[in-house]
Amino acid sequence: MKIMKFGGTSVGRPERMHQVKDLITRGTEPTIVVLSALSGTTNALVGIGEALAAADKTLAKERIDTLHAHYLAFYPALLQTAEAREKAEDIIKEHFEFLNILLKISFNEAINRDILAQGELLSTKLFYTLLGELQIPAVFLPALDFMSIDENSEPELEKISERLKAILAQHPNERLFITQGYICKNHRNEVDNLKRGGSDYTASLVAAAIQASVCEIWTDIDGMHNNDPRVVDRTRPIAEMSFDEAAELAYFGAKILHPASIWPAQLYNIPVKLLNTMQPDAGGTLIKAKVDTTGVKAIAAKDGITAIKIKSSRMLLAYGFLRQVFEIFEKYKTPIDMITTSEVAVSVTIDELSHLDQIVSELRDFGTVEVDQNQAIICVVGNQVAETKGALQSVLDSLVEIPVRMVSFGGSKHNVSILVDAQYKTQALKSLNEGVFDWN
Ligand code: ADP
Ligand code: ASP
Ligand code: MG
DSSP, X not given: OEEEEEOHHHHSSHHHHHHHHHHHTSOOSOEEEEEOOOTTHHHHHHHHHHHHHTTOHHHHHHHHXXXXXXXXXXXXXXXXXXXXXXXXXXXXXXXXXXXXXXXXXXXXXXXXHHHHHHHHHHHHHHHHHHHHHTTOOOEEEOGGGTOBBOTTSOBOHHHHHHHHHHHHHTOTTOOEEEEXXXXXXXXXXXXXXXXXXXXXXXXXXXXXXXXXXXXXXXESSSSXXXXXXXXXXXXXXXXXXXXXXXXXXXXXXXXXXXTTSSHHHHHTTXXXXXXXXXXXXXXXXXXXXXXXXXXXXXXXXXXXXXXXEEXXXXXXXOSSHHHHHHHXXXXXXXXXXXXXXOSSEEEEEEXXXXXXXXXXXXXXXXXXXXXXXXXXXXXXXXXTGGGSTTHHHHHHHHTTTSXXXXXXXXXXXXXXXXXXXXXXXXXXXXXXXHHHSOOO
16 A cells, blocks of 8 residues: 655645546555645635634634635636535535634634644545546545544554554555545644644655555655755755655755654655656655665755753763753753754754743753854755765865854764854855755
8 A cells, every 4th residue: 555645736726636636546556645735725724823813803804715715716627517516615615614613712722723624624625526526436534533643742653553554444445545634633632733744744654554665745846855946046856865864854944844754654664755746757756764875965954943052160071961951951842953062061952942941041050051043954964974075074165154153963974964043044055055066
């Protein structure tokens, strides 16, 4: 069995949904199709939630109506028969009635998460109606019946696997299953989600849950590129990368993949393919356990980073100091990304800022603490990059014009991370693009 996930742009127009239909019916292997919301929908739902949170019902209503109009224009171009169009009208009516009811009741975070779930529910139901109209047999699999997260918002892979396998066992002769990306239930049995871009994570979790043969992520670009195509002028797709390289790039900002979307596939050694819905025969990127290529492969950047420096003479020749420092971050469930140390100071970076004040206040017990906000991590990734002759040199040479705050090298063989003030992010990505890749 395989997984095919289609992102927002891939289902964002009626003709694209038809392309998706063509792609999922090309093969013969049983397939779970994971769909995102139509492009722009989740952003619009975020906007509706924000207006409701601000108690601005007029604005919320305006935003609901704009989104509603988008769907009312969408379905007649998607579907041809009166019967299918009637079904689509009912689906759209149901979900927009739900949104309109929210104008009349008091708002809370659980309601907000319900709002955010409407996009994937709409896209999958409309797509399923298209398959019905074309008499393509398929099973509708509500993600809320099997996808779940625990009290720490971590996916419950074992439970997901048990539930999903039980559901699939009821349909032994079916070939196509349609489900929603992104949405899930939480430990309170409320509707929740896997954070923005989470449909990739759904795909990989579903792949791991059923030990799929492959997890295909279909998007609007021909694979993982060597740099962020939204920022630098020339980029090129990477044919192959390892799970470790891809996980690092996703975590450090390559938007094409949700930051956590690699580990489930890696756990069961399931190859992940990044493919372009608009150019289905382009090679794309194959992500697998081992690759032979070495040297710098790609660069990504993550902003919204805060650097914290703790300077203390108690650190000199002492043991146990770092443990005490890390315990404070652990206590506040705040992950550390980068670390650099000297004999009397340690610098760390975080991007989860909800407990920054408490963390800083407790760290002050150890010495002086300095906080730099608005930083960006530039992550240079490649198999054996740390051992590739000249690789570190070319990275540092490319950044001579840029003040570098931290450098982390040697933590793994496939990564060099550099921390710069966020204002230098674009310049750093551009200089590295010219400096570390061979464009001939
Ligand atoms: P989807 O809606 O299919 O999930 P996303 O917008 O989430 O698509 O991800 C695809 C986009 O990621 C691309 O259009 C591209 O602009 C952006 N992107 C950022 N960094 C990279 C990269 N290194 N390689 C490829 N795409 C990237
Ligand atoms: N629709 C969700 C979002 O826009 C999930 C996804 O597209 O992956 O974040
Ligand atoms: Mg995405």
